[in-house]
Amino acid sequence: MYSPELIKGTLQTIVLSLLSENERMYGYEITQHVKDRTQGEIQLTEGALYPTLHKLEADGLLTTEKVSIGKRVRKYYRLTENGNKQANDKVNEFRRFSETMNDLLNSFTPNPELSWLS
Amino acid sequence: MYSPELIKGTLQTIVLSLLSENERMYGYEITQHVKDRTQGEIQLTEGALYPTLHKLEADGLLTTEKVSIGKRVRKYYRLTENGNKQANDKVNEFRRFSETMNDLLNSFTPNPELSWLS
DNA sequence: AAATATGCATAATATTCTTAAGTATAAGAT
DNA sequence: ATCTTATACTTAAGAATATTATGCATATTT
Numbered sequence: 001m002y003s004p005e006l007i008k009g010t011l012q013t014i015v016l017s018l019l020s021e022n023e024r025m026y027g028y029e030i031t032q033h034v035k036d037r038t039q040g041e042i043q044l045t046e047g048a049l050y051p052t053l054h055k056l057e058a059d060g061l062l063t064t065e066k067v068s069i070g071k072r073v074r075k076y077y078r079l080t081e082n083g084n085k086q087a088n089d090k091v092n093e094f095r096r097f098s099e100t101m102n103d104l105l106n107s108f109t110p111n112p113e114l115s116w117l118s
Numbered sequence: 119m120y121s122p123e124l125i126k127g128t129l130q131t132i133v134l135s136l137l138s139e140n141e142r143m144y145g146y147e148i149t150q151h152v153k154d155r156t157q158g159e160i161q162l163t164e165g166a167l168y169p170t171l172h173k174l175e176a177d178g179l180l181t182t183e184k185v186s187i188g189k190r191v192r193k194y195y196r197l198t199e200n201g202n203k204q205a206n207d208k209v210n211e212f213r214r215f216s217e218t219m220n221d222l223l224n225s226f227t228p229n230p231e232l233s234w235l236s
Numbered sequence: 237a238a239a240t241a242t243g244c245a246t247a248a249t250a251t252t253c254t255t256a257a258g259t260a261t262a263a264g265a266t
Numbered sequence: 267a268t269c270t271t272a273t274a275c276t277t278a279a280g281a282a283t284a285t286t287a288t289g290c291a292t293a294t295t296t
Contacts, residue, residue: 003127081236110206241293242293246289251282254281260275265271
Protein backbone atom coordinates (compact mmCIF):
# COMPACT_ATOMS: atom_id res chain seq x y z
CA MET A 1 0.00 0.00 0.00
CA TYR A 2 1.01 3.58 -0.58
CA SER A 3 1.16 6.14 2.15
CA PRO A 4 -2.26 7.76 2.27
CA GLU A 5 -1.11 11.33 1.56
CA LEU A 6 -0.06 10.25 -1.91
CA ILE A 7 -3.48 8.97 -2.84
CA LYS A 8 -5.11 12.12 -1.57
CA GLY A 9 -6.43 14.23 -4.33
CA THR A 10 -6.57 11.44 -6.86
CA LEU A 11 -9.84 9.91 -5.73
CA GLN A 12 -12.07 11.99 -8.00
CA THR A 13 -9.78 11.28 -10.92
CA ILE A 14 -9.96 7.55 -10.29
CA VAL A 15 -13.73 7.50 -9.91
CA LEU A 16 -14.41 9.62 -12.97
CA SER A 17 -12.04 7.66 -15.18
CA LEU A 18 -13.56 4.33 -14.18
CA LEU A 19 -17.03 5.65 -14.95
CA SER A 20 -15.74 6.73 -18.30
CA GLU A 21 -14.89 3.15 -19.16
CA ASN A 22 -17.96 1.61 -17.59
CA GLU A 23 -21.46 2.80 -18.29
CA ARG A 24 -22.45 2.52 -14.65
CA MET A 25 -20.87 1.33 -11.45
CA TYR A 26 -21.76 1.19 -7.76
CA GLY A 27 -19.55 2.10 -4.86
CA TYR A 28 -18.48 -1.29 -3.70
CA GLU A 29 -17.78 -2.28 -7.28
CA ILE A 30 -15.44 0.67 -7.66
CA THR A 31 -13.42 -0.28 -4.59
CA GLN A 32 -13.01 -3.86 -5.84
CA HIS A 33 -12.17 -2.76 -9.35
CA VAL A 34 -9.41 -0.46 -8.12
CA LYS A 35 -8.07 -3.07 -5.73
CA ASP A 36 -7.92 -5.72 -8.45
CA ARG A 37 -6.40 -3.49 -11.08
CA THR A 38 -3.67 -2.23 -8.76
CA GLN A 39 -2.81 -5.58 -7.15
CA GLY A 40 -4.11 -4.22 -3.87
CA GLU A 41 -1.75 -1.25 -3.90
CA ILE A 42 -4.59 1.23 -3.91
CA GLN A 43 -7.49 0.41 -1.63
CA LEU A 44 -10.25 2.97 -1.45
CA THR A 45 -11.89 3.24 1.92
CA GLU A 46 -15.63 3.61 2.15
CA GLY A 47 -15.32 6.66 4.36
CA ALA A 48 -13.53 8.44 1.55
CA LEU A 49 -15.37 7.00 -1.43
CA TYR A 50 -19.00 7.53 -0.52
CA PRO A 51 -18.70 11.17 0.46
CA THR A 52 -16.80 11.75 -2.78
CA LEU A 53 -19.51 10.08 -4.85
CA HIS A 54 -22.12 12.22 -3.10
CA LYS A 55 -20.11 15.33 -3.80
CA LEU A 56 -19.67 14.48 -7.47
CA GLU A 57 -23.39 13.92 -7.72
CA ALA A 58 -24.13 17.21 -5.96
CA ASP A 59 -21.77 18.92 -8.40
CA GLY A 60 -23.75 17.54 -11.31
CA LEU A 61 -21.01 15.26 -12.59
CA LEU A 62 -22.81 12.02 -11.79
CA THR A 63 -26.38 10.79 -11.72
CA THR A 64 -27.67 7.87 -9.72
CA GLU A 65 -30.18 5.10 -10.04
CA LYS A 66 -31.16 2.65 -7.37
CA VAL A 67 -31.53 -0.99 -8.29
CA SER A 68 -32.95 -3.65 -6.02
CA ILE A 69 -30.91 -6.83 -5.79
CA GLY A 70 -33.05 -9.16 -3.74
CA LYS A 71 -33.70 -7.20 -0.57
CA ARG A 72 -30.68 -4.96 -0.98
CA VAL A 73 -30.56 -1.68 -2.80
CA ARG A 74 -27.59 -0.95 -4.96
CA LYS A 75 -26.83 2.60 -6.01
CA TYR A 76 -25.42 2.95 -9.47
CA TYR A 77 -23.51 5.99 -10.63
CA ARG A 78 -23.23 7.23 -14.20
CA LEU A 79 -21.41 10.17 -15.79
CA THR A 80 -23.22 13.25 -16.95
CA GLU A 81 -21.90 15.17 -19.94
CA ASN A 82 -20.12 17.51 -17.60
CA GLY A 83 -18.82 14.55 -15.67
CA ASN A 84 -17.31 13.17 -18.85
CA LYS A 85 -15.59 16.46 -19.58
CA GLN A 86 -14.23 16.50 -16.04
CA ALA A 87 -13.04 12.93 -16.46
CA ASN A 88 -11.05 13.92 -19.54
CA ASP A 89 -9.63 16.98 -17.84
CA LYS A 90 -8.73 15.22 -14.61
CA VAL A 91 -7.01 12.29 -16.29
CA ASN A 92 -5.04 14.57 -18.58
CA GLU A 93 -4.08 16.72 -15.65
CA PHE A 94 -2.85 13.77 -13.66
CA ARG A 95 -0.75 12.55 -16.57
CA ARG A 96 0.83 15.96 -16.99
CA PHE A 97 1.37 16.25 -13.28
CA SER A 98 3.00 12.87 -13.04
CA GLU A 99 5.39 13.84 -15.86
CA THR A 100 6.22 17.14 -14.20
CA MET A 101 6.91 15.42 -10.91
CA ASN A 102 9.03 12.74 -12.49
CA ASP A 103 11.05 15.40 -14.29
CA LEU A 104 11.51 17.21 -11.02
CA LEU A 105 12.60 14.02 -9.29
CA ASN A 106 14.57 12.92 -12.29
CA SER A 107 17.97 14.11 -11.23
CA PHE A 108 17.44 12.16 -8.06
CA THR A 109 19.41 8.95 -7.80
CA PRO A 110 19.03 6.99 -4.58
CA ASN A 111 22.27 7.33 -2.68
CA PRO A 112 22.65 5.70 0.73
CA GLU A 113 25.74 7.69 1.63
CA LEU A 114 25.82 11.34 0.78
CA SER A 115 29.04 12.98 1.92
CA TRP A 116 27.38 15.94 3.58
CA LEU A 117 24.88 14.13 5.80
CA SER A 118 24.69 15.36 9.35
CA MET B 119 -0.76 25.37 -12.44
CA TYR B 120 -2.18 22.12 -11.21
CA SER B 121 -5.22 21.88 -9.03
CA PRO B 122 -3.97 21.97 -5.47
CA GLU B 123 -5.37 18.60 -4.40
CA LEU B 124 -2.99 16.89 -6.81
CA ILE B 125 0.08 18.37 -5.25
CA LYS B 126 -1.06 17.42 -1.79
CA GLY B 127 1.04 14.76 -0.23
CA THR B 128 4.00 15.35 -2.51
CA LEU B 129 5.50 18.30 -0.66
CA GLN B 130 7.70 16.25 1.66
CA THR B 131 8.86 14.17 -1.29
CA ILE B 132 9.83 17.29 -3.23
CA VAL B 133 11.68 18.89 -0.34
CA LEU B 134 13.56 15.76 0.62
CA SER B 135 14.60 14.98 -2.94
CA LEU B 136 15.90 18.52 -3.53
CA LEU B 137 17.93 18.35 -0.34
CA SER B 138 19.34 15.08 -1.56
CA GLU B 139 20.79 16.82 -4.61
CA ASN B 140 21.88 19.96 -2.80
CA GLU B 141 23.92 19.92 0.35
CA ARG B 142 21.86 22.66 1.92
CA MET B 143 18.99 24.89 0.90
CA TYR B 144 16.79 27.53 2.49
CA GLY B 145 13.04 27.85 2.18
CA TYR B 146 12.78 30.59 -0.36
CA GLU B 147 15.44 28.91 -2.47
CA ILE B 148 13.36 25.74 -2.54
CA THR B 149 10.26 27.57 -3.79
CA GLN B 150 12.26 29.20 -6.60
CA HIS B 151 14.01 26.01 -7.53
CA VAL B 152 10.74 24.13 -7.87
CA LYS B 153 9.13 26.97 -9.80
CA ASP B 154 12.03 27.15 -12.25
CA ARG B 155 12.37 23.44 -12.77
CA THR B 156 8.66 22.96 -13.42
CA GLN B 157 8.16 26.02 -15.62
CA GLY B 158 5.94 27.49 -12.97
CA GLU B 159 3.59 24.50 -12.95
CA ILE B 160 4.29 23.74 -9.33
CA GLN B 161 4.51 26.72 -7.03
CA LEU B 162 5.00 25.99 -3.37
CA THR B 163 3.30 28.43 -1.06
CA GLU B 164 5.07 29.63 2.04
CA GLY B 165 2.15 28.68 4.25
CA ALA B 166 2.62 25.09 3.19
CA LEU B 167 6.38 24.95 2.89
CA TYR B 168 7.57 26.40 6.16
CA PRO B 169 5.37 24.28 8.42
CA THR B 170 6.52 21.24 6.47
CA LEU B 171 10.17 22.15 6.95
CA HIS B 172 9.54 22.60 10.66
CA LYS B 173 7.86 19.23 10.84
CA LEU B 174 10.65 17.46 9.00
CA GLU B 175 13.11 19.03 11.39
CA ALA B 176 11.03 18.01 14.40
CA ASP B 177 10.93 14.47 13.00
CA GLY B 178 14.71 14.40 12.86
CA LEU B 179 14.95 14.29 9.08
CA LEU B 180 16.51 17.72 8.72
CA THR B 181 18.89 19.91 10.66
CA THR B 182 19.16 23.68 10.41
CA GLU B 183 21.80 26.34 10.56
CA LYS B 184 21.22 30.05 10.55
CA VAL B 185 23.40 32.23 8.38
CA SER B 186 23.43 36.01 8.48
CA ILE B 187 23.21 37.71 5.12
CA GLY B 188 23.70 41.38 5.91
CA LYS B 189 21.00 42.09 8.44
CA ARG B 190 18.82 39.19 7.41
CA VAL B 191 18.97 35.67 8.76
CA ARG B 192 18.70 32.81 6.37
CA LYS B 193 17.81 29.37 7.65
CA TYR B 194 19.48 26.54 5.83
CA TYR B 195 18.20 22.98 5.91
CA ARG B 196 20.27 19.86 5.48
CA LEU B 197 19.39 16.15 5.44
CA THR B 198 20.18 13.88 8.34
CA GLU B 199 20.99 10.24 7.69
CA ASN B 200 17.41 9.34 8.41
CA GLY B 201 16.31 12.16 6.16
CA ASN B 202 18.32 10.70 3.33
CA LYS B 203 16.74 7.29 3.83
CA GLN B 204 13.32 8.91 3.79
CA ALA B 205 14.24 10.80 0.63
CA ASN B 206 15.09 7.54 -1.10
CA ASP B 207 11.93 5.88 0.15
CA LYS B 208 9.63 8.76 -0.72
CA VAL B 209 10.96 9.23 -4.23
CA ASN B 210 10.78 5.52 -4.96
CA GLU B 211 7.28 5.41 -3.58
CA PHE B 212 6.15 8.28 -5.74
CA ARG B 213 7.59 6.67 -8.85
CA ARG B 214 5.82 3.40 -8.10
CA PHE B 215 2.62 5.25 -7.31
CA SER B 216 2.73 7.21 -10.51
CA GLU B 217 3.19 3.98 -12.48
CA THR B 218 0.31 2.33 -10.67
CA MET B 219 -1.93 5.29 -11.34
CA ASN B 220 -0.97 5.52 -14.97
CA ASP B 221 -1.69 1.81 -15.37
CA LEU B 222 -5.04 2.31 -13.72
CA LEU B 223 -5.84 5.23 -16.00
CA ASN B 224 -4.30 3.51 -18.95
CA SER B 225 -7.42 2.08 -20.50
CA PHE B 226 -8.79 5.58 -20.41
CA THR B 227 -8.97 7.33 -23.76
CA PRO B 228 -10.44 10.80 -23.77
CA ASN B 229 -13.79 10.55 -25.47
CA PRO B 230 -15.99 13.61 -25.82
CA GLU B 231 -19.09 11.62 -26.69
CA LEU B 232 -19.80 8.48 -24.77
CA SER B 233 -23.04 6.85 -25.89
CA TRP B 234 -24.37 6.34 -22.39
CA LEU B 235 -24.02 9.85 -21.01
CA SER B 236 -27.02 11.15 -19.12
C1' DA C 237 -23.96 -21.59 13.10
C1' DA C 238 -20.38 -18.58 12.36
C1' DA C 239 -17.52 -16.01 9.60
C1' DT C 240 -16.79 -13.50 5.67
C1' DA C 241 -18.35 -10.75 1.82
C1' DT C 242 -21.48 -7.47 -0.02
C1' DG C 243 -23.39 -2.78 0.30
C1' DC C 244 -24.39 1.99 1.89
C1' DA C 245 -23.98 5.86 5.20
C1' DT C 246 -22.08 9.18 8.44
C1' DA C 247 -19.72 11.26 12.55
C1' DA C 248 -15.37 12.37 14.94
C1' DT C 249 -10.86 13.17 14.20
C1' DA C 250 -6.47 14.11 11.84
C1' DT C 251 -3.82 15.86 8.25
C1' DT C 252 -2.50 19.00 5.03
C1' DC C 253 -3.21 22.62 2.40
C1' DT C 254 -4.94 27.65 1.10
C1' DT C 255 -5.42 32.16 2.28
C1' DA C 256 -4.14 35.85 4.79
C1' DA C 257 -1.72 38.68 7.80
C1' DG C 258 2.46 40.16 10.11
C1' DT C 259 7.34 41.50 10.11
C1' DA C 260 11.55 43.05 7.95
C1' DT C 261 15.54 43.88 4.66
C1' DA C 262 17.35 44.49 -0.15
C1' DA C 263 17.22 45.79 -4.85
C1' DG C 264 15.41 47.94 -8.91
C1' DA C 265 12.59 51.29 -11.19
C1' DT C 266 10.51 56.03 -11.76
C1' DA D 267 14.00 60.10 -3.00
C1' DT D 268 10.20 56.99 -3.26
C1' DC D 269 7.65 53.24 -4.69
C1' DT D 270 7.42 48.62 -6.11
C1' DT D 271 9.08 44.18 -6.34
C1' DA D 272 11.96 40.59 -4.59
C1' DT D 273 13.87 38.32 -0.74
C1' DA D 274 12.96 35.81 3.67
C1' DC D 275 10.67 33.69 7.63
C1' DT D 276 6.54 32.85 10.71
C1' DT D 277 2.05 31.74 12.18
C1' DA D 278 -3.12 31.71 12.54
C1' DA D 279 -7.78 30.82 10.64
C1' DG D 280 -10.29 28.27 7.69
C1' DA D 281 -11.28 24.77 4.00
C1' DA D 282 -10.83 20.41 1.98
C1' DT D 283 -10.17 15.71 2.09
C1' DA D 284 -8.88 11.67 4.06
C1' DT D 285 -8.65 8.11 8.18
C1' DT D 286 -10.80 5.65 11.60
C1' DA D 287 -14.66 3.96 13.66
C1' DT D 288 -19.29 2.93 14.00
C1' DG D 289 -23.84 1.57 12.56
C1' DC D 290 -26.97 -0.99 9.87
C1' DA D 291 -28.42 -4.85 6.91
C1' DT D 292 -28.39 -8.83 3.53
C1' DA D 293 -25.92 -12.69 1.10
C1' DT D 294 -22.66 -16.24 0.71
C1' DT D 295 -19.27 -19.46 2.17
C1' DT D 296 -17.25 -22.58 5.50
